[in-house]
Amino acid sequence: ECPDGGLLLTVNALVQGVLFELTEDPPGSGIYTGHISLDGHTGGLMELVWTCSNGSFSEPLGRIKLWDPSGYVTDAVTGEPIPGATVTLYQVLDWRPRNHTEDVGPNSCESNSSKPAGQPWSQAAPTDGLVIADPHSGLISPTLNAMTTDLEGYYGWDVATGCWFVVVEAPGYATLTSPVVGVPPEVVDLNLSLVPQVPTAVAFSSIAVHRPAASALLGLLVVAAFSLLGLTAAQCRRPRH
Known part of the structure; x- marks a missing residue:
């Protein structure tokens, strides 16, 4: 007023x-x-x-x-960073971050308040109730989704309270869905390793053709060609001098 x-x-x-x-x-x-x-x-x-x-x-x-999730994307074989990987952020609606080690209630996700320190993130992301985070919702910063990893393979957002996960794609690698993590507190170690895809080998079968059979086949092809042209073998002989 x-x-x-x-x-x-x-x-x-x-x-x-x-x-x-x-x-x-x-x-x-x-x-x-x-x-x-x-x-x-x-x-x-x-x-x-x-x-x-x-x-x-x-x-x-x-x-x-707002709080992180962030981390690094690397090659699962070499351990080298993967720059330029596409990382898409998802929010799990109506879920909450767990508050302590005994908190295992439904519709909740592992957080740094609930998992033992130093242990890897292990809770699989759900397959339903998934929403690609809206970059203009005011819930994430920076306001873009997806983002690409930098030269060191780093990615990261700052997000509002809730449960989040990412999907990572890169040429030559299998797509990977991260574990679901809860914030707060911040998550700065959602590190992900992509498995290289092995090119599919194409098998070729060899066909052995014996010389007599090959000669007979060639003769049939020549006769067929003459027939199509309306010629006889006599017409195709070279005149004698």
Whole structure:
């Protein structure tokens, strides 16, 4: 509201020094909504900023926080990084990250709060309830999906609370789906090894043709050719001098 009978002009959210416009929905309800993109940021303080005909005002709302998942993609045989691999981020809707080692409830995923330190990620990603993460949802940063690994094979997003996994593709390698992981806390070791695909061998069979049979076959082919041309063997003989 505006003090002293002022007229409300604009309402915005301020995050990391960037203003995001909010609109009243439905009109007259006093409820304001909008889309906040944290592209390139992991979060920050959020303030409500509104402008009236008699001044501007603000009020702190809280903090927005995003967490990794990130890791490296390597060749399973050589251990070398795979640059240029395509990594697609998925969110498992209606799942939550586990909070402690005894937390094994349904619709939940392993997190750094629940798995023993140093142990590899092992929970298979589910096959239903899958959604490719919307880069413009405000839930991931940077705002792109998919991304490609850099020269060191690195990939990474910052994401909101939830359960996430990635699918990795690269030419010459079998496609790999990662384990599902929960954040918070951040996950910086979702490292993935791709198995090279072996080219399919094409088998050829050899046919042995004996010389007499080959000569007979050649003779039949010549006769057939003469027949197609309407010629006889006599017509094809070279005249004698």
